[in-house]
Amino acid sequence: xxxxxxxxxxxxxxxxxxxxxxxxxxxxxxxxxxxxxxxxxxxxxxxxxxxxxxxxxxxxxxxxxxxxxxxxxxxxxxxxxxxxxxxxxxxxxxxxxxxxxxxxxxxxxxxxxxxxxxxxxxxxxxxxxxxxxxxxxxxxxxxxxxxxxxxxxxxxxxxxxxxxxxxxxxxxxxxxxxxxxxxxxxxxxxxxxxxxxxxxxxxxxxxxxxxxxxxxxxxxxxxxxxxxxxxxxxxxxxxxxxxxxxxxxxxxxxxxxxxxxxxxxxxxxxxxxxxxxxxxxxxxxxxxxxxxxxxxxxxxxxxxxxxxxxxxxxxxxxxxxxxxxxxxxxxxxxxxxxxxxxxxxx
Amino acid sequence: xxxxxxxxxxxxxxxxxxxxxxxxxxxxxxxxxxxxxxxxxxxxxxxxxxxxxxxxxxxxxxxxxxxxxxxxxxxxxxxxxxxxxxxxxxxxxxxxxxxxxxxxxxxxxxxxxxxxxxxxxxxxxxxxxxxxxxxxxxxxxxxxxxxxxxxxxxxxxxxxxxxxxxxxxxxxxxxxxxxxxxxxxxxxxxxxxxxxxxxxxxxxxxxxxxxxxxxxxxxxxxxxxxxxxxxxxxxxxxxxxxxxxxxxxxxxxxxxxxxxxxxxxxxxxxxxxxxxxxxxxxxxxxxxxxxxxxxxxxxxxxxxxxxxxxxxxxxxxxxxxxxxxxxxxxxxxxxxxxxxxxxxxxxxxxxxxxxxxxxxxxxxxxxxxxxxxxxxxxxxxxxxxxxxxxxxxxxxxxxxxxxxxxxxxxxxxxxxxxxxxxxxxxxxxxxxxxxxxxxxxxxxxxxxxxxxxxxxxxxxxxxxxxxxxxxxxxx
Numbered sequence: 078x079x080x081x082x083x084x085x086x087x088x089x090x091x092x093x094x095x096x097x098x099x100x101x102x103x104x105x106x107x108x109x110x111x112x113x114x115x116x117x118x119x120x121x122x123x124x125x126x127x128x129x130x131x132x133x134x135x136x137x138x139x140x141x142x143x144x145x146x147x148x149x150x151x152x153x154x155x156x157x158x159x160x161x162x163x164x165x166x167x168x169x170x171x172x173x174x175x176x177x178x179x180x181x182x183x184x185x186x187x188x189x190x191x192x193x194x195x196x197x198x199x200x201x202x203x204x205x206x207x208x209x210x211x212x213x214x215x216x217x218x219x220x221x222x223x224x225x226x227x228x229x230x231x232x233x234x235x236x237x238x239x240x241x242x243x244x245x246x247x248x249x250x251x252x253x254x255x256x257x258x259x260x261x262x263x264x265x266x267x268x269x270x271x272x273x274x275x276x277x278x279x280x281x282x283x284x285x286x287x288x289x290x291x292x293x294x295x296x297x298x299x300x301x302x303x304x305x306x307x308x309x310x311x312x313x314x315x316x317x318x319x320x321x322x323x324x325x326x327x328x329x330x331x332x333x334x335x336x337x338x339x340x341x342x343x344x345x346x347x348x349x350x351x352x353x354x355x356x357x358x359x360x361x362x363x364x365x366x367x368x369x370x371x372x373x374x375x376x377x378x379x380x381x382x383x384x385x386x387x388x389x390x391x392x393x394x395x396x397x398x399x400x401x402x403x404x405x406x407x408x409x410x411x412x413x414x415x416x417x418x419x420x421x422x423x
Numbered sequence: 424x425x426x427x428x429x430x431x432x433x434x435x436x437x438x439x440x441x442x443x444x445x446x447x448x449x450x451x452x453x454x455x456x457x458x459x460x461x462x463x464x465x466x467x468x469x470x471x472x473x474x475x476x477x478x479x480x481x482x483x484x485x486x487x488x489x490x491x492x493x494x495x496x497x498x499x500x501x502x503x504x505x506x507x508x509x510x511x512x513x514x515x516x517x518x519x520x521x522x523x524x525x526x527x528x529x530x531x532x533x534x535x536x537x538x539x540x541x542x543x544x545x546x547x548x549x550x551x552x553x554x555x556x557x558x559x560x561x562x563x564x565x566x567x568x569x570x571x572x573x574x575x576x577x578x579x580x581x582x583x584x585x586x587x588x589x590x591x592x593x594x595x596x597x598x599x600x601x602x603x604x605x606x607x608x609x610x611x612x613x614x615x616x617x618x619x620x621x622x623x624x625x626x627x628x629x630x631x632x633x634x635x636x637x638x639x640x641x642x643x644x645x646x647x648x649x650x651x652x653x654x655x656x657x658x659x660x661x662x663x664x665x666x667x668x669x670x671x672x673x674x675x676x677x678x679x680x681x682x683x684x685x686x687x688x689x690x691x692x693x694x695x696x697x698x699x700x701x702x703x704x705x706x707x708x709x710x711x712x713x714x715x716x717x718x719x720x721x722x723x724x725x726x727x728x729x730x731x732x733x734x735x736x737x738x739x740x741x742x743x744x745x746x747x748x749x750x751x752x753x754x755x756x757x758x759x760x761x762x763x764x765x766x767x768x769x770x771x772x773x774x775x776x777x778x779x780x781x782x783x784x785x786x787x788x789x790x791x792x793x794x795x796x797x798x799x800x801x802x803x804x805x806x807x808x809x810x811x812x813x814x815x816x817x818x819x820x821x822x823x824x825x826x827x828x829x830x831x832x833x834x835x836x837x838x839x840x841x842x843x844x845x846x847x848x849x850x851x852x853x854x855x856x857x858x859x860x861x862x863x864x865x866x867x868x869x870x871x872x873x874x875x876x877x878x879x880x881x882x883x884x885x886x887x888x889x890x891x892x893x894x895x896x897x898x
Contacts, residue, residue: 088662095666100678108683237485238458241451244556247889251882253833255840255853256874259860263867276863357671364673365840369860380841383677398671406669 078414085410089403093396100395101144104388110136112386117191135165147188147392149181182396188389192381197393200378205397207282208363208374211293214285215359219298219305220352226302227309227348232336234314243310249303254365258296262369265292278372293370297362301355305348312347316340346416353409357402424512427595427604431515433505440498447491450484457481503528512604516595519606520617523577527569534565547821550894557890563883567876570621571628578618579603582850589613591866610855610869611862619850620876626851627880630762631831634769635824638831640701641770642777647808649778650785661782664775672772673837679768680761680843688745690764695739695746697770702731711806739763765844769834773827780823784816791815818895825888829881836877852877 114130115122122130131137135146135154145151146165153165166180180186187197230242252260263269266276274292281289316322317340325335364376371377375397382390430437457480467475506518507525514521521528542549551557570577580603588599589609594616597604607617649657679690705727713720737756740748741763788794789812797807838844839853847854852873859870 092662092666092669096670099670100674103678103684103689106684106687106689108686112683233458236458238455241455243889247885248882251829251885252878253836253881255836255856255860256878259856259863259870259874260878262860262863263871267864267867269867357669360671361673361837364671365837368841379674380677383674383681386683395671395674398674399669402669402671 081414082411085407089407093399093403096399097148097392097396098144100392101147102140104391105136105140105143109386109388113191113388116386133163145181147181149179149183149186152178153180187393190382190387190390192385192387192390197390200390201375201393201397204373204375204378207372208367208376210285211290211297211363211367211372211374212359214290214294215297215301218294219301222298223302223305224309224345224348226306228313228336228341228344230306231310231313231344232317232340234317239310242306246303246306246310249299250307251303252299254296254300254362255369257299258292258366258369261292261296276370278367278370282373293366293372296366296369297359300362301359304358305351305355308351309344309348313340313344316344319343346413349416350409350413353405353412356405360398360401424597424601424604426593426597427512427516427519427606429516429595430502431513431518432509433502433514433518436498436501440495443491443494443498447488447495450487450491454481454484454488457484516604516606519604523579523606523617524570526573526576527566530569530573531562531565535562547891547895550897551887551890554890554893556886557894560883560886560888560890563879564887567624567880567883568628571625574621574625578615578621579606580615580618582619582622583614583848585613587613589615591862591869593866594868607872608866608868610859611866616855616869616872619855620852620872623850623852623855623873624876624880626845626849627832627835627877630766630769630835631828634766635773635828635831637697637701637766637770638773638777638827639820639824640704641697641774643781643813644700644704644707645774646778646781647785647813648804650782651789651804651808651812653786657782660778664778667771667775668779672834673841675772676768676838676841676843679771680764680838685761685764690767691739691744691746693771694763694767697767697774698735698739702727702735705731707805708809711803711809714803714806761844761846765835765838768838768844769831772834773831777823777827780819781816784819785812788812788815822888822892822895825884825891829884829888832877832881832884 110131111127114127114136118126118130128137133156135156136143138146138154142151146153153167155162155164155167157163164176166178166186167176177184185198187201189195190197190200193200226242226246230239230246233239262276265271265274273288275289276292278289278293281293322335322340325339326332330339360376363374364379366372367374367376368380375394378390379394379398381387382394428434460481469475502514502517503521506514506521507528509518509522511519511522538545538549538552542552551561580598586598586609589596589605590613591611592605592609592613594606594608595604596608605615605617607615607620610616610619645660649660678684679693684690706724709723709727710720713723734756736748737754740746740754741757785808794807794811797811802811835844835851836853836856839849839851839855840857842854842857845851845854847858855873856870856877859866859868859873863870
């Protein structure tokens with residue numbers, strides 16, 4: 078178990094390093110840097126001025142060195158001009174001798190956003206808080222609904238209930254967030270349908286209520302419900318055909334008790350993994366939904382960082398995104414081992 | 424000309440349809456609730472040899488659902504038939520749309536009649552017509568395929584021409600020149616929503632299946648050896664696949680499709696690598712089969728190299744960009760705007776999943792006896808992989824292929840939704856939804872129509888996949 082965990086962790090770290098390096102490479106391509114120089118130092122500067130600006134701000138060193146600096150394993154660059162020492166780790170107006178040698182992600186220094194004019198770490202923490210709230214309500218709606226649908230559909234395979242619920246789950250997986258969101262807004266938030274809810278969730282950032290938060294939550298949840306329900310159904314039908322269920326039925330246990338006491342616990346192992354692996358998908362949904370409803374959470378930040386060439390913020394966002402994906406994968410692996418007695422005991 | 428109402432002179436039918444639909448909804452809910460308490464068999468055999476259908480409330484609701492559904496379908500057909508037969512405009516917007524779609528209805532009817540006639544000779548495709556879900560899905564998919572084929576005839580207006588008086592006009596508004604109607608209204612620039620949705624279907628129907636085929640070629644070419652040989656190759660490739668899968672799709676799109684990165688030629692280089700796989704796959708396929716007949720093999724491999732190579736070069740390269748091998752005059756395929764980049768990124772995102780599926784299936788199948796038999800016969804590894812293992816993996820792969828086309832459609836829509844990729848005035852569904860969503864409070868139809876179109880196509884593909892899965896499991 079320990080060896081398994083260590084191996085998973087090592088792979089995870091390696092994956093994270095590779096992915097951040099790729100993002101770092103793609104965001105630091107010459108055209109992006111040129112654009113950054115022009116947006117920081119004025120859009121009409123000449124090519125020579127661009128080069129000197131990049132040199133002065135530490136963008137001239139090789140890519141791997143810069144990646145190391147960003148990560149915090151290579152000393153930050155310093156640069157002396159006119160007797161004033163500037164450097165990556167030296168904030169303007171402080172004493173260069175007091176500054177630390179390393180400053181990167183590992184030291185907790187996430188950089189400075191060029192669009193929001195704020196520290197990346199503080200932007201990310203507020204935005205993640207908002208997204209966390211959204212995700213929490215999505216989970217509250219999505220997980221019970223999908224498990225109930227899946228169990229009901231799977232307990233009698235081929236029945237009318239199964240057919241109807243399966244068709245519903247297929248329909249819900251066929252509706253991506255940007256489609257269901259648009260339809261929900263049209264039906265519930267415009268003059269075309271009933272004006273029950275609000276079409277934007279901007280006001281939800283100050284205070285959540287049913288009116289401004291229901292539509293975004295449902296939009297994200299709908300897409301996930303179908304998938305989790307189908308997985309639960311598959312796992313439930315498999316369990317219901319198992320030998321011990323037949324034995325229990327033959328002993329005279331009522332159908333209700335068989336489902337609730339014998340089948341349910343075994344049938345919920347597989348969906349747990351699926352729900353965990355659903356997080357990366359939710360990340361996609363969050364980005365789309367937050368853009369659609371103008372809810373300024375993590376997804377909205379990612380889109381605006383990518384759209385405005387905000388390199389530091391985009392790197393920060395991708396670190397968070399990659400971290401979320403890898404951690405949920407790890408949790409689903411470990412959880413699967415713990416939930417399944419056959420693997421746990423052996 | 425008069426503005427059209429939704430159903431025109433057929434509006435007498437509307438209360439009937441509403442009534443039937445409401446009753447059907449009621450019956451379906453009743454049936455779902457009652458089925459929790461009902462006995463399992465729907466038909467009971469009596470000792471005297473007669474059969475009795477299930478009675479009582481549940482039996483009643485079952486019958487009600489069946490007949491009400493049939494009635495609703497017939498009523499729907501009545502709208503379509505009346506629309507096709509009556510002159511343009513008398514049967515309202517629905518009738519006019521149905522009339523414009525006449526060639527599509529005709530082709531679907533011909534296709535279904537022929538398929539039913541020769542059902543037993545058509546293998547898995549024929550079996551699809553035994554499952555009602557699969558048939559409905561296939562019908563929806565073929566509807567969009569034929570719409571894409573006939574899109575020039577079906578569309579009423581030019582996709583890009585703007586009529587300034589028609590901005591955000593409601594469905595059924597006549598054009599100022601009196602020549603026709605904007606059947607599904609005008610968008611924020613005064614273009615015809617109906618024609619744009621119809622034209623958009625062509626983009627989706629061309630890109631999505633092609634991109635999926637390419638993703639499958641990449642996934643199969645790498646997944647077969649990874650699963651068969653295992654070891655270091657498997658570890659390396661799986662790590663790479665997981666790396667790509669751990670990457671948030673939207674972040675990846677943003678990084679790859681922005682103009683700055685397109686300038687560096689990065690997506691094109693990616694295309695250079697990815698599009699090599701179909702040629703490699705075909706070559707290995709032919710080589711492993713005709714290895715014992717060298718002359719024939721040499722001819723065929725040479726042919727693939729020349730023809731495939733030519734297509735490859737004209738597909739990947741474009742004069743005036745970073746990868747420009749062929750001159751303009753020899754370049755066969757011209758990709759408008761950013762089409763190639765969109766194509767490459769969709770293939771790139773899809774192939775690791777296909778790789779994982781293929782690898783999983785190969786790991787399972789390679790333990791079978793017939794693979795061992797092939798090995799003892801002295802068959803070479805690639806022959807076993809392609810001609811022994813792959814045909815036996817076709818069931819799950821075909822099902823996944825259908826699902827994946829749907830997923831690719833969603834991805835294309837996502838790209839359009841974020842304004843990445845195709846040019847903003849392109850009529851593809853994602854871009855249209857993106858343009859329409861910004862004015863949702865003023866006019867809803869410019870966003871809803873493409874949204875419903877995209878949803879129905881993906882739904883059709885998912886239902887088709889479900890039907891195929893059911894039928895392939897019956898063997």
